[in-house]
Amino acid sequence: MLAGALGEPRRIAIEQQLQVGRVFDAQDFVPVAQAHVMADTESLGETGVTWLESLAAHPREQRRVRVPTITDPRGLDPCTYRKVGQTEAWAALEQRAIDALRALGILMTDTCINYQTVAPPVMGEHLAMGDTGVVIYSNSVCGARSNFEGGPAAVTAALTGRTPRYGLHLDRHRRGTHLFELRWRPRHLSDWGALGGIVGRAAGSYWAVPVIAGVIGAPTTDQLKHFGAALASYGSVPLFHMPGVTPEAPDVAACFDGPPPAPRAVGEADVRAFYDGFGRHADGVDVVVFAAPQLSVYELSELACLLEGRRVHADTTLLVATSPENKAAADRMGLTATIEAAGGIVMKGVCFYQMHAREMGEVKGWRRLLTNSAKLANIISGYGYAPVLADMAACVDAAVAGRY
Amino acid sequence: MAERTYRGHVGIGGAVTGIALVARDDFSARYDLDRVRGVFARPGHALYGERYVGRILVLNTAKGGVATSWMLREMASRDMAPAALLLNSTNPIMAQGAAFAALPFMDRFQVDITTAIHSGERVTVDPQAGLVTVHGA
Numbered sequence: 001m002l003a004g005a006l007g008e009p010r011r012i013a014i015e016q017q018l019q020v021g022r023v024f025d026a027q028d029f030v031p032v033a034q035a036h037v038m039a040d041t042e043s044l045g046e047t048g049v050t051w052l053e054s055l056a057a058h059p060r061e062q063r064r065v066r067v068p069t070i071t072d073p074r075g076l077d078p079c080t081y082r083k084v085g086q087t088e089a090w091a092a093l094e095q096r097a098i099d100a101l102r103a104l105g106i107l108m109t110d111t112c113i114n115y116q117t118v119a120p121p122v123m124g125e126h127l128a129m130g131d132t133g134v135v136i137y138s139n140s141v142c143g144a145r146s147n148f149e150g151g152p153a154a155v156t157a158a159l160t161g162r163t164p165r166y167g168l169h170l171d172r173h174r175r176g177t178h179l180f181e182l183r184w185r186p187r188h189l190s191d192w193g194a195l196g197g198i199v200g201r202a203a204g205s206y207w208a209v210p211v212i213a214g215v216i217g218a219p220t221t222d223q224l225k226h227f228g229a230a231l232a233s234y235g236s237v238p239l240f241h242m243p244g245v246t247p248e249a250p251d252v253a254a255c256f257d258g259p260p261p262a263p264r265a266v267g268e269a270d271v272r273a274f275y276d277g278f279g280r281h282a283d284g285v286d287v288v289v290f291a292a293p294q295l296s297v298y299e300l301s302e303l304a305c306l307l308e309g310r311r312v313h314a315d316t317t318l319l320v321a322t323s324p325e326n327k328a329a330a331d332r333m334g335l336t337a338t339i340e341a342a343g344g345i346v347m348k349g350v351c352f353y354q355m356h357a358r359e360m361g362e363v364k365g366w367r368r369l370l371t372n373s374a375k376l377a378n379i380i381s382g383y384g385y386a387p388v389l390a391d392m393a394a395c396v397d398a399a400v401a402g403r404y
Numbered sequence: 405m406a407e408r409t410y411r412g413h414v415g416i417g418g419a420v421t422g423i424a425l426v427a428r429d430d431f432s433a434r435y436d437l438d439r440v441r442g443v444f445a446r447p448g449h450a451l452y453g454e455r456y457v458g459r460i461l462v463l464n465t466a467k468g469g470v471a472t473s474w475m476l477r478e479m480a481s482r483d484m485a486p487a488a489l490l491l492n493s494t495n496p497i498m499a500q501g502a503a504f505a506a507l508p509f510m511d512r513f514q515v516d517i518t519t520a521i522h523s524g525e526r527v528t529v530d531p532q533a534g535l536v537t538v539h540g541a
Contacts, residue, residue, distance in 0.1 A: 038471065045478035048478060131470060147496045148470055149470070151473055153500035166496075206494075233469065382435045382437075
């Protein structure tokens with residue numbers, strides 16, 4: 001590969017992978033079963049799109065990926081982009097990216113919840129996943145093994161069919177480093193996100209593996225999704241263990257080499273303080289966003305139920321982001337119609353922070369944002385928004401009232 | 405002031421000299437930066453409002469999402485990237501992004517690099533040798 005016998009795309013790929021492997025003292029490569037490419041046009045830019053096109057220009061046998069490879073949300077939904085203030089120029093760049101990714105043999109799933117909608121990872125499976133939420137869910141809930149593989153790295157792994165063996169591929173980086181004792185049962189998805197934010201702030205490193213003890217009963221897939229996404233976003237953490245819940249954690253002792261560290265208690269007061277840190281939008285809410293991660297069919301159903309027969313305030317926009325598969329399901333089940341009848345906009349194959357949020361906000365006059373996603377609340381202040389975190393029902397009430 | 409040298413893990417990219425911009429805070433290209441204007445844009449970041457273009461950026465650790473790995477090359481293509489990035493510790497994203505962008509990058513020093521180097525000092529980074537030399541202000 002490195003000599004170029006298998007073509008220029010694979011030569012470029014293995015060269016980059018060798019550099020990364022050297023930084024992390026990888027001894028060899030490990031074959032991967034799936035790759036997941038984060039390649040929205042906001043982060044690609046013209047430069048990234050041109051790079052993908054340069055790979056796509058090579059002969060078919062040289063450019064095709066070697067393992068099933070799927071995509072993270074895109075920067076723009078062709079059906080709704082005009083409604084949210086996105087431009088024709090972005091749509092054109094998006095199309096070029098799609099054409100190039102397809103030419104590489106990549107499947108345009110456009111989702112950050114592939115573990116719920118495409119193919120759930122399997123215990124022990126080695127993967128090259130992009131999107132920190134996908135990685136932490138795959139590692140923690142499924143017991144699969146993936147590092148954070150950024151867009152170019154996931155493309156290189158797809159082209160070579162392997163990834164440098166370091167980090168989460170190794171047993172020694174999957175052992176617990178921090179212990180948290182949950183003293184309260186979170187209820188709402190936003191509670192689980194807040195908990196992820198608290199643990200993420202405290203653990204705070206890619207090489208930290210927080211263990212969360214005291215979880216009574218199995219959380220739902222959506223609760224673990226919000227918890228993991230926030231934990232990865234706040235702490236850059238790729239793996240957690242939840243004794244009695246996640247597959248590598250039969251009990252607390254099994255998570256640690258040697259005696260467990262002293263636990264840090266997390267209770268309802270900590271979660272309340274986390275919400276309070278964002279304040280309120282009593283003077284008005286510009287935009288209410290349900291995204292990050294994309295919504296499951298169950299979340300869409302709950303949202304439709306909360307919105308049924310109501311009307312979003314004239315000065316407020318309500319946005320929902322889900323995967324193309326879930327959008328089709330929601331259409332078929334009548335959920336989209338209910339949300340749209342209330343004035344909401346259901347976007348497919350995108351996520352709010354990956355779609356030029358700063359420019360959308362400037363065009364649409366959005367600044368005061370309300371969301372039930374702790375991950376989004378964490379990210380979006382860097383895009384000129386003032387985020388506030390609330391549970392889904394409170395977000396819907398605020399969308400209808402126009403204030404929170 | 406005498407030159408000081410600090411040893412770190414072998415990194416990515418070629419040797420480069422520039423002026424340091426230092427803070428004991430973390431780094432994500434997506435969360436923290438206005439990449440169009442070339443300044444730190446997230447309120448609450450220790451370098452909020454500071455221009456990072458062409459500087460030897462010295463921060464604590466990599467955080468946040470995977471987008472940084474595309475963004476470093478995109479920033480470099482517009483001559484709007486830092487000259488080099490030095491971190492106490494990295495995550496894979498930053499290393500992958502540096503490899504993709506050919507941006508000089510190092511981490512894991514024998515000292516806390518965010519206290520060893522001060523903003524405004526002239527610094528030479530040699531990632532292949534795993535060496536950073538501070539020439540003074």
